[in-house]
Amino acid sequence: MSLTPPSQRIWWNESIPKTEVLWIIIAFCWGLVMFFMMIWWHGAGEQNLSNEAYRNTPEAYSKKADEMIAAYTVRDENGFPVVRPPAGSDVYLIARLWQWWPILELEKDQSYRLHVMSMDWQHGFSLQPVNINIQVHPGYDMVMTVKPDQAGEYGIICNEFCGIGHHTMLGKLYVVEQQ
Numbered sequence: 734m735s736l737t738p739p740s741q742r743i744w745w746n747e748s749i750p751k752t753e754v755l756w757i758i759i760a761f762c763w764g765l766v767m768f769f770m771m772i773w774w775h776g777a778g779e780q781n782l783s784n785e786a787y788r789n790t791p792e793a794y795s796k797k798a799d800e801m802i803a804a805y806t807v808r809d810e811n812g813f814p815v816v817r818p819p820a821g822s823d824v825y826l827i828a829r830l831w832q833w834w835p836i837l838e839l840e841k842d843q844s845y846r847l848h849v850m851s852m853d854w855q856h857g858f859s860l861q862p863v864n865i866n867i868q869v870h871p872g873y874d875m876v877m878t879v880k881p882d883q884a885g886e887y888g889i890i891c892n893e894f895c896g897i898g899h900h901t902m903l904g905k906l907y908v909v910e911q912q
């Protein structure tokens with residue numbers, strides 16, 4: 734029962750006009766193009782980081798980070814240890830309310846396994862000005878193989894709202910020429 738019944742009672746059984754069929758085909762093909770572009774850009778666009786994730790606990794993770802900090806700290810910067818781990822090694826960055834700990838100093842054109850994990854809530858790792866972004870979760874150790882190709886001072890900002898101190902969650906990363 735309808736207030737405005739269709740004039741033709743079997744309206745759903747009409748053939749589709751040619752132009753509509755054409756648009757459906759175009760839209761479907763475009764959808765396929767965009768789907769395969771995702772795969773293409775993953776390799777060719779250098780936009781998506783290929784990363785690994787492992788379940789971990791804050792205790793075990795911070796123990797690894799502390800060991801690295803104890804072994805390779807080269808100086809202090811406003812209470813933050815500046816850590817220069819050997820090229821090729823596993824490097825640990827801690828995200829927590831509300832800091833990135835410690836400050837890492839990496840060598841240009843050397844490869845590192847960069848670990849990032851949150852000790853508490855969800856944070857967002859955003860490396861500026863190069864704009865590399867990854868989500869940082871509690872309970873997951875994210876590992877990225879990185880090879881910095883430009884020396885300089887980089888900022889790490891948190892781009893996931895994590896409470897009252899979110900806007901103060903700023904870190905630093907140095908890339909230095911090989912010595």
Ligand code: CUA
Pocket residue numbers: 831855856857891892893894895896899900902
């Ligand atoms: Cu951490 Cu916002």
